[in-house]
Amino acid sequence: MKLNFDNIEMQALKEFKGGEGVFNIRMFSDGVNKIMRGVLPVGSCIGLHTHDTDCEMIYILSGDARCIYDDTMEYLKPGDCHYCPKGHSHSLINNSDTVELVFFSVIPEQ
Numbered sequence: 001m002k003l004n005f006d007n008i009e010m011q012a013l014k015e016f017k018g019g020e021g022v023f024n025i026r027m028f029s030d031g032v033n034k035i036m037r038g039v040l041p042v043g044s045c046i047g048l049h050t051h052d053t054d055c056e057m058i059y060i061l062s063g064d065a066r067c068i069y070d071d072t073m074e075y076l077k078p079g080d081c082h083y084c085p086k087g088h089s090h091s092l093i094n095n096s097d098t099v100e101l102v103f104f105s106v107i108p109e110q
Contacts, residue, residue: 003028003035005026005028005037006026008026008027008028009026010024010025010026011024011025011026011027012024013025015047016046016047017046017047017048017049017091018047018048018049019044019045019046019047019091020043020044020045020047021040021041021043021044021045022041022044023038023039023040023044023046024038024039024040024041025037025038025039026038032109033106033107033108033109034105034106034107035104035105035106036104036105036106036107037061037102037103037104037105038102038103038104038105039100039101039102039103040063040065040092040093040094040100040101040103041094041100042094042096042097042098042099042100043094044094044101045091045092045093045094046091046092046093047091048068048089048090048091049089049090049091050087050088050089051084051085051086051087051088051089051090051107052086052087053086054086054107054108054109055083055084055085055086055107055108056083056084056090056105056106056107057081057082057083057084057105057106058076058081058082058083058084058092058103058104058105059080059081059103059104059105060076060077060078060079060080060081060082060101060102060103061078061102061103061104062078062099062100062101062102063078063094063095063096063099063100063101063102063103064076064077064094064095064096064099064101065077065092065093065094065095065101065103066092066093066095067082067090067091067092067093068089068090068091068093069082069084069088069089069090070088070089070090075095
């Protein structure tokens with residue numbers, strides 16, 4: 001099945017998961033799995049949260065990110081993939097003062 005994210009309505013989620021700013025997201029969900037293209041503008045972040053029942057993979061398309069993963073800090077750039085397994089916590093932060101962070105994310109069925 002082909003998904004064209006440009007044809008999926010964008011949602012602007014403010015202070016997502018306790019984060020700052022806005023999280024712009026285009027998301028496909030079949031009721032179980034989620035596939036997303038997200039944008040974090042300058043000054044925005046997704047708050048720290050735990051994946052109790054699922055996992056998440058985030059692939060950076062453009063921009064620079066900081067990712068809090070459990071008790072560690074990871075720095076991500078285009079081409080990097082962050083994996084948050086079930087039972088772990090993470091947060092995603094736009095690490096740039098000038099450009100938005102664009103990424104692709106998948107939360108598969110568990």
